[in-house]
Amino acid sequence: QSALTQPPSASGSPGQSVTISCTGTSSDVGGYKYVSWYQQHPGKAPKLMIYEVSERPSGVPDRFSGSKSGNTASLTVSGLQAEDEADYYCSSYAGSNNYVFGTGTKVTVL
């Protein structure tokens, strides 16, 4: 099972927005309804930021939003803040009781 494709890096100034794409195939992202997104700071465990494409867990700021179209899902961080600087990963069901993560995107706040 191949990892979902994400851009290696993305950046923005404080207050700006950044959008991260997550591209798969009809066997994963495009074939199933749900995608999730995770934030990971250096040396820390991942944290769930978005589930079921666009739902936010309790405590996650509404600056984080998600969407999906066809084989590509997207995470948008609006009103960038210094603490948003981290690695972000998408994830999807990949069929046959397997799951797959994205390659990861490092977000830098300029």
Next chain:
Amino acid sequence: EVQLVETGGGLIQPGGSLRLSCAASGFTVSGNYMSWVRQAPGKGLEWVSVIYSGGSTYYADSVKGRFTISRDNSKNTLYLQMNSLRVEDTAVYYCARDGSTSVYDCYFDLWGRGTLVTVSS
């Protein structure tokens, strides 16, 4: 407090075996889908294995036949038995709870802090 705590990592020679444990508190392991996810140094996340609440188990192709996921309901603990270890199995291993109740809708809403497994001679 709802949490997961992994133990059992360490340095092991290629071909060796290791068993990781993940102790849960604040919820029942048996009532949830539970997975192991690993992260090689400087690399991305890789899903490794899942055990569903009904007991069915599944594995990534990279570990199939070598790793075994299991749970002890009386201890509320998840395990990963790793045999025939390879250098490329070197990673931080996280246990994670799936917050959904559907196979197709997997999202990991609770993670442990991870335990480092280093496979080297």
